[in-house]
Amino acid sequence: MSIKLALLKSGETIVSDVKELVSDDKVCGYLFTKPQVIEVRRSFMLLEEPEQPKSGDLEVSLTSWIVLAKDEKIPVSPDWIVTILDPIETIEKMYEEKVNGKSSEVSFTES
Secondary structure (H helix, E strand, C coil): CCEEEEEECCCCEEEEEEEEEEECCEEEEEEEEEEEEEEEEEEEECCCCCCCCEEEEEEEEEEECCCCCCCCEEEECHHHEEEEECCCHHHHHHHHHHHCCCCCEEEEECC
16 A cells, blocks of 8 residues: 555645556556545644643544545546645554544644
8 A cells, every 4th residue: 555645736635545547658647545635723722821822733634535425446637636745654544544444533743
């Protein structure tokens, strides 16, 4: 499995098992298997003391990219892909757990 992050023209960040669709030695598309949209929210803690709100904690969740689709493998045109990258280990583990039927949300602190 080749788990990758794909940034789409729509602004969505997708984590998925990604395979290139090749024809005549040229990439003509990508096949996303069990794609998940990454949603990131920044957590803030408001304190009663006159201190600045603490930031830096992120809440990350994964949801099915096309919720109503029956297919688990979705072809994507290369002109909709801005870039494809390797995810950090936390996201890769989260994806594997999600597609294997386990937890789908995690919190962690930016370093």
